[in-house]
Amino acid sequence: MNEQGQAEGAQTVRITSVEQIRKEKYRYNLFVNDIQDEPFIAVHEDIMIKFRLFKGREIHPDELKEIAEEDTKHRAYALGIQYLGLRPRTHKEMAQYLARKGIDEQAAEQAIARLKQERLVDDADYASRFAASRLRGQAKGRLLLRQELRMRGIAKETAKEATDELDAEEETAVALRAAIKKWPYIKGEPRERRHKLMGYLLRRGFPGSVVKEAVREAIRQSEAEDEPDMLDN
Template structure:
């Protein structure tokens, strides 16, 4: 919207489709400006019947602008969700970067939540499970990563409770066995370095001990098979 808005009525003198954004329309009014006074999404144009000759009071214009901003926030949120599932906080940050005000952003997010597109609890549960299984990370690191994504503390704790401890231990063993052959030094130093590596990946101490022993056992078995082959 352009500056110079006056109290009273405005009359739409022309409506043109925006050449850059297919579903948006430019509204020209009787204020003597050659550039469009306002651009709105076609859904807003239809809802408010913004056609040539339509008179708009400045109070109604404010409502139209708010509705259009909320619609844009909702559309941007849907596009952002197209790549992967997002959290409430991630979408809020994204919309802020796009210049959407906080109130419009929150209304759009609440609509996305109601329609089932945004669900922090489901996100946390799926995120934790996939990170353990595919990225070999433990619950302590997952807690940090989920909090960084804006997931409430209580929701994070609930998601971590659902992590299968056996699956987490298997992930730690896979990570340990993969890392162990590349660690050099005396046995005690190798164990210490591996323990540090696993702790940084968020695995609890009890699982770290189990994983280290599994890595050592695997190496010993490999050496025994090598001796038998020779």
């Protein structure tokens, strides 16, 4: 609500004009007391219908606060749904987004609570999907994935549970593929190359046991390929 609306909120006002906002679908400007310079308040179509905010309707000051609060909650939820249309979001990401959109913290948390109840915001499910996808698509190990989940606002225990769910054999296979791909580009003596490869995989978040196995197998396969084929003699 604008300053004019706040000033006039101390007394009953009568809606004298309703105009749809061109750039905001389903939202309407309400003008009161024949004042057309600027709208008294803007509300969503659902709120307008719920409170019967049509031309000629009188709004009591006690009712105005409830209308504004209901519209803010509705807008927060609608923005949340729109934001989820791009990809799944965490509680933290949603809260930050709604804050950027000017939604107050209380209304944002109410909207997020509703989205959680509807399973549209689910940090545990998000964490599991994120970890599995990044392991396969970006060759990142569980330790780095755990850090990335924490950076996205996922609780420590939830992040740990999600990464602990990762298939150990798949993680080892991913680490091995990364090691095989990296090995030919590492320079130096054999021992130095081995340490560099281990460091590379550790930085990608793979556990020490996985790294040792992947490095050992990658080097074994590389050496096997370098051996001359006895059948050629």
